Amino acid sequence: MMSLVWKLLRQHISIAQFAGFFFANLFGMFIVLLGLQFYNDVKPLFSQEDGFLKPEYLIVSKRISGVSMLGESCGFSEKEVQDITAQPFCKSVGAFTASQYRVVCSLGMKGVAQMGTEMFFESVPDRFVDTDLSQWKFDPEEGVIPIVLPRTYLAIYNFGFAQSQSLPKISEGIVGMIDMVVVLRGNGQEQRLQGKVIGFSSRLNTILVPESFIKWSNAKFAPEADLTPNRLIVEVKNPTDDAIVKYINQHNLELENDKLDAGKATYFLRVVTVLVMCIGMLISILSFYILMLSIYLLVQKNTEKLRNLLLIGYSPVRVSLPYQLLTVGMNAVVLLLSFIILYIVRGYYMNTLWVMFPQMQDGSLLPAFCLGFCLFAVVSIINIMAVRNRVMKIWNRKE
C-alpha cells in the first residue's frame, strides 16, 4: 500500500531539481570533509614534528661581530633581559643556561663505546619545554640525563658519517636505545652518567637537558662560573608581529630559529583549511536550500493529493514518510559517496606526501567521518521536520 502512496506522491518530482541538489550537496560535503581530512593529515608535519617548543617561542641571541669575539660580552645582562620582558609583544622570557664544565659523550651499543666527542649542554626553564614533564627531569640518584637533540645531528650522522663509514643508519626511534655515556669533569671532580635521547627538535639548535640537571651539575662541577645567559627564549603573543623584527634589528640581536616558517605554515594551513571548509559549507548550505525549495515545491504541487490522503484516514506521519525517506535517503547516498570519493582522493595525496615525508604517520579518517555524520544528521533532521511541518500546514488548512 505504501507503494500506492508513493506512486501518488512521486508525481511532480523534478529529477533536475533533485539532481541539482544531489551533486551540489555531494560537492559541498566532499569539500568540507576533504578540508578537515587534509588538515588533519598534514597538521602533524608542521606541529608534532617539533613538540618540544611551541611556535610562539623565539630564541634570541646577540649578533656576533668581529669585535665581540675580541672580548665584548655576548651575554645578556639583567637589564637587557628586563627590557625584552617589558616589550608589549613579549609574554615571558627564559634564559638558556649552558654547562660550565667539560662534557665528553660517547655513543655505543651494548656497552661498547664506538665514538666519543666533547660537547656541552644547555637548558631552558621547564615551562618552555613542551614535552611530557615526567620524562623531563633529572635525579642525581638515578643518573640518567634526558636529552633533546637537534634533528640536524641525526641527519649529519645518517647522511654524512654513517654513509661514509658503512655504519647503519638509525631512526629517531632507535636513538633512544643507544647507550650514551656522559662524562662530566670540572672542579677537580669527574662523574659518569647515562644519557637518554628522548626526542629531536628541528627548531632548537642546541643539546637541551632539564634545568634541574644544569643547576645541579654547574653547582657541582663549576661552582664559581659566570652564568650570564648567551641566549634567551622568548614567549611572544604573535610570532608574526612586526614589532618583534623591529626590536631585534634595533638592538642588534639575532633570531636564532628564523624557522618560524613552521608556525607560519601551520597558521596559513589553518586559514586555508578554514576557508576551504567555509566554501564547502556554503555550497552545502546552498544545496540544502535547493533541496528545501524542491520539497516545498513538491509538497505544494501535491497539496491536493496530500489533503485527500489525510481526509481518507492517512496520518500526517504516514504521508510525510515518503518525502522524508526520499530526502534522508538522498542525504545518506551523498554521505556515502562523499566518503568514498574522500577515501580515493586521500589515497592519492597521501602517497605523494609519503614520498616527501616518509616519517609521516597514517592519520585517522574518524574526524571526517564524524563530521560527515553530524552534517548528515543535522540536515536530515531539519528535512524531516520541514516535511512534517508542511504536511501539518495542509492538515490545518493553511496551505
Place this chain on the structure above:
Amino acid sequence: MDKIELHNTLPCVFEGRDVQSEIWLQDVTFQKGSTYLVEASSGTGKSSLCSYIIGYRKDYLGDILFDGRDIRQHRVSDWTSIRQHSLSLLFQELRLFPELSALENVQIKNGLTNHKSLKEIEEWFQRLGIADKMSAKVGRMSFGQQQRVAMIRALVQPFDFLMVDEPISHLDDVNSAIMCDIMMEEARRQGAGVIVTSIGKHMDMSYDKTFRL
C-alpha cells in the same frame, strides 16, 4: 462511536443571518444504526456540515460532539483513528486520485485497515457495472463512474457512521438503486448509521428521519 450531536451549530458565515433550518442552531442527534436524509437547497451549508463532521473544517459556532466529546478537543491522532475506523464520508467532490486506477483508488483506502478482500471489492465493481474500468485511470472516467468508485472506496473501511454527500447526482435510477443496495447492505452488516444529503434527487429508500437544512 454511537452518536453524533450538534448543539446550536452554525457555520460562521451564516452568523447574523435569519436561519430557518432543522439542523443549524438546533439540537440534533444522529444515532448509530439509523438512516437520515438531510435535504438542502444550494448554499445552505450542506458540504460545510460534512466538512465539520469529518474534522476538515472548524469554522462553525456551537458544538459538535461525538459520544459526548467535543470534536474541537480531538487531536490529530484521534481524527486519523476516527477516519480509519468510525466515520466514512463520500465527498461530494469525490476526492479521488485521477493518477491512480479505479481499483488502486479503492486499494489505497482499503490498505489502511484491510477491511475488504480483493474479491469483495471486485464484486462491488461488478454489481455497479464498472468492472471493465477497474484498471482504468480515474481521471479518464465519467463523473458518474467516478461516483461509483468513490462509493466503493467509502465502504472499504469499518465505520459507525457513513455520510454520503449527494452520492447519486450523476447516476441513473438503476445504478442509483444498485448503489443504494450495496451501501445499505454494508451499513447493516456493520450496524452503522447512514446520513445522506441531497439537493433534489435522493436515494429512494426509507429514512428514519429527514431534516431540512
